[in-house]
Amino acid sequence: GDQVEQSPSALSLHEGTGSALRCNFTTTMRAVQWFQQNSRGSLINLFYLASGTKENGRLKSTFNSKESYSTLHIRDAQLEDSGTYFCAVVNTGNYKYVFGAGTRLKVIA
Amino acid sequence: GPKVLQIPSHQIIDMGQMVTLNCDPVSNHLYFYWYKQILGQQMEFLVNFYNGKVMEKSKLFKDQFSVERPDGSYFTLKIQPTALEDSAVYFCASSLEGQRGSDYTFGSGTRLLVI
Numbered sequence: 013g014d015q016v017e018q019s020p021s022a023l024s025l026h027e028g029t030g031s032a033l034r035c036n037f038t039t040t041m042r043a044v045q046w047f048q049q050n051s052r053g054s055l056i057n058l059f060y061l062a063s064g065t066k067e068n069g070r071l072k073s074t075f076n077s078k079e080s081y082s083t084l085h086i087r088d089a090q091l092e093d094s095g096t097y098f099c100a101v102v103n104t105g106n107y108k109y110v111f112g113a114g115t116r117l118k119v120i121a
Numbered sequence: 122g123p124k125v126l127q128i129p130s131h132q133i134i135d136m137g138q139m140v141t142l143n144c145d146p147v148s149n150h151l152y153f154y155w156y157k158q159i160l161g162q163q164m165e166f167l168v169n170f171y172n173g174k175v176m177e178k179s180k181l182f183k184d185q186f187s188v189e190r191p192d193g194s195y196f197t198l199k200i201q202p203t204a205l206e207d208s209a210v211y212f213c214a215s216s217l218e219g220q221r222g223s224d225y226t227f228g229s230g231t232r233l234l235v236i
Binding site: 045047049052053054055057060096098100107108109110111112113114 | 152154156161162163164165166169171176177210212223224225226227229230232
């Protein structure tokens, strides 16, 4: 089946710094969606991409379908950015997203 | 933005009893989904639903599970009978277009504990 790998599995950032989260998949995917799961367990939709790059505030995401990966960049990290970040991908001819195992981000003061 | 509502947010039930999880999807969405997440781990696909029918289900969607959306009301997941391993958070999602692509909107989940 489709495989989705996220890296790193866990990450600590000091406030004000940034990093990139990676999502690799085994076959060409039609689209990717990134979510943040907060401490209450709610899934917050960050980005949906079928191609290219999107930016929203301190977050930016790219989707490279040819090379089968997507990235989520966080800059100027804040304490409220802590949580688990999931990527989910969907294949052509498919009606379901497959999730990665997530990156657990902790932002420290 | 538009929201998916899940009722109840928490449910505790005795093993062997029936439980129904309710989902009120985004009003103009056509595709509906259930996912299962155990202890903050990976989100696992259970089932998708379109035009009154199940399109695809995973191995996690046991015979004791069923879904329906009678007359455009709640999209429900019923488990009968429940087992201890059914304890998890169940997320409902909806989307406007399935195959041609659009983002999913997820609910906040129903935390089910089977005792």
